[in-house]
Amino acid sequence: MAKFGVITVSDTRTLLTDSGGEYLITTLAKAGHNITVRHIVKDDTNQIQAAFANCDAQPLDAILVTGGTGIALRDVTIEALMPKMAKTIPGFGEYFRQLSLAEVGLKALASRAEAGVSAHAHLVYLLPGSPNACQTALEQIILPDLDHLLKELTKNVHPS
Template sequence: MNQAAILTISDSRSLADDRSGDLISDLLTKNHITIIDRRIVKDDIVDIQTAFLELEQARPDIIITTGGTGVARRDVTISAVRPLLQRIIPGFGEMFRQISFHEIGTRALASQALAGFNYRWQLTYCLPGSLNACKTALDRLIIPEYQHLLYEISNQRKDDHNHAH
């Protein structure tokens, strides 16, 4: 069974009213993924990086952030998380924006949603804060594909380990 951590980035939310975090948690749990930690931080690069690295230390298979992926000045999630990723999965952001375009039109262009692997090879997704965007990403992209991505990276790690000896 896989484990996940959820990081909500918001200046206004608390765990009591974090509807997107609740939705992500519910959808992951329904798909047999255990939530091992869940936090909320302000839209601040250092706070986001600190919380992300703390979640990374708990060794989840998946880390999902929600919020701060737009182009407003306060949207700093991508600036904070991208340097912590060693491999980006470009197709995730591309597909997410394409699906979103069909749902919300050209406003989808402002989304910087992305996925990748951090330096511990944990699968990381940075999602917008909107409920609909989170539901779309989980239903259409994350749930159908996360097992394959984790499988591919675990095989690569085994190969790397075998070649090292």
């Protein structure tokens, strides 16, 4: 099973009130995956990047970041972390917004959810903070495609 890091970005959430992060951790554990690191940080570029660097330096398969992906001026997760991606996975955000459109209507257009691959070859998902959005992303996209993407990350691209 895969090893995950989870980062919650919020000015108001704590371990007791982090429903989105808790949903991710509980669901991943029920699916047999390991959560080896968890951070809760403020909507602050430096704090987000520090938590991400900590996760990216660990032997993980994927990093899930929840929160700070909206269009409010305080939402800086995308700006903080997209420059840290070695590659992007544009289809993730496109498909997430398509699924969300069916669930919440045009509100989905304000989501800036993204995915990519870090410099240390970790899958990275930047998700909204709501438990419903975390559920949609995890159950309908991330978990069903996890084995495929992990295989793609580790395949030999330069056969001898």
